[in-house]
Amino acid sequence: MSKDIASFLLVFALFSGWSHAREVRVKSVTASGRVTISVNGVPCITLASGAGSLSVQDRANLIRLRLERWAGAGANPKFGVARKGSSYRVTGAGEILAVPTAADAKRLGLKRRSTAHRWAATLQRAWNTPFLTLSPSGAVIGMGMSRTFQVGGGASGPIYVRSEPEGLVSINQSGKTITLTGRNPGQGSISVIRDGASVTSALLVLKLAGSVRPVQLEVTGGSVPRDVLEEAFSYEIDASMKLEPGCVYKLTQPPAFPSVWTRGDQLTLSATVYMHGPQRLGVTRSIPITVQRRKVDRATGTVLFYSNYPERVTVPQTLFRQTVNHDTNTRLLYHHQNGTSAAMNLGIDIYNPGDKSVHALVVDGTGPVTPDTVLTGHVAAYRYLKRHVDGVGIVLRIPPGARRRIVRAQLKINDTASGILMVRPLSGGDILLTAAAEHGPETDRAPAQLVKNDAVFPSPDKTIEAEYEVGKTWAHIALGRHAITNPNGTKLSGNYGVVYTVKLRISNPTPSPRKVQVLFEAKAGAARGAFLVDGKLVQTPMIYPPAEVKITDFHLRAGERRNVTIITLPAAGGSYPAGIIVHG
Structure with a gap:
């Protein structure tokens, strides 16, 4: 709680006694021979006649004077009714206040007893009502x-x-x-x-802790899963918040994205945030969200950035920095372990050095931060493959001179962060892609001058045609055996991040149905495989040489031929080369 609000609550407590006036006002009004006596604006007693030697006005004056005396003394009388013989007396503060006459009761259509009780109850209610x-x-x-x-x-x-x-x-x-x-x-x-x-x-x-702007999201792909929509929202929500200095926000109601978005080109929904901070009024706001499905043409080229030097990071440093050319699919594979003596942040940033806004497509395959180097690389490959084939990505807008962090990984000692990203500027010019290991909070500063990095590989895709016929020699397909080389002569051992498309033809010329198996083979060390087999995502457990594990199998009728497409890529953390075996 801020000091301003705390001190106000003290003043509030003091003022709470001032929010009503405790004085009692008594008035009498004469009309048509009757006198009405009011307390705090509430008509309480109407006198219709005199009593004995007292005129109706004399009676009213006596009642008014008693009430004013009690009010002036600050009394808090308890009004009641006392009977004496056939008369009923309204009492208060230990005194007799009024005695209803037959004419008073007749005016109300009541008996004198009921009239006295009504007067007492009305007086009590009016007396307790602040003026x-x-x-x-x-x-x-x-x-x-x-x-x-x-x-x-x-x-x-x-x-x-x-x-x-x-x-x-x-x-x-x-x-x-x-x-x-x-x-x-x-x-x-x-x-x-x-x-x-x-x-x-x-x-x-x-002042309010902040305000919000509508969130505009753009995604690609025909079937966009919820986690991609949530990632797109996480990229943009910070930019939609306009917070006062020192204030923060909390997402109290996240957007209810569909499990898979398949229909229409626009989706409209909302989220709720609470913003608060010192010396500011906390406020809850609803953020309107619009998601637009964007159609993207095929890129003119593909390049692979490989950020793995050093793999074990011992001091904070820039790990990778390279220009991403307009309309080029740039695949970044990063795989780094925290070898420092403290927690470390790994950040992947897009920086726009130009004077125009850039819209960049990002396909995210991020693995979990974990000490298990094989697991994080495998999950990254598994996630990336599915999105890569389906064309599912997020379009980000980077203003001139601005930086957007697309990966935030917090690594404890010996943790590894691994991922595969595809970044492609769609409009506005080239951008800069950087990876950095940091101790402490991230900053909005522009990256330093461009540093030459030899781990840039054009044309990082391979297409392999293979054939297996039942009863003949098994088919062996090598993954990562023949390293790709860039124009500087740098080789990428293991071909990590290279996408392999295997076009496999299988046939059964025998007169009987036969089963054909497709296996993953570990050759260089521990490895796991992620494969898209005719669009179906398959992953294998970790194996060690010379083990083999099933990827899938096919049941072929007698004389049947079948074409199968398998897409995979060597995952960081695993040991490559490895292989695919087909036999039956």
């Missing part, structure tokens, strides 16, 4: 926000309102309703004057 009230007795109002106050009590006549200091709030009055709108931050009060009485309520006007 003038203002509720609430205090309020915290945000700048630009409004709060309604209500004037109550028995007072009558014009209502006069003022704020202290002047200009703290704007005032709009309609009858007994007063609407205050915060204009300037500060502490003060509002006072209401009516019928000679006044009441005051405490005010605290604060």
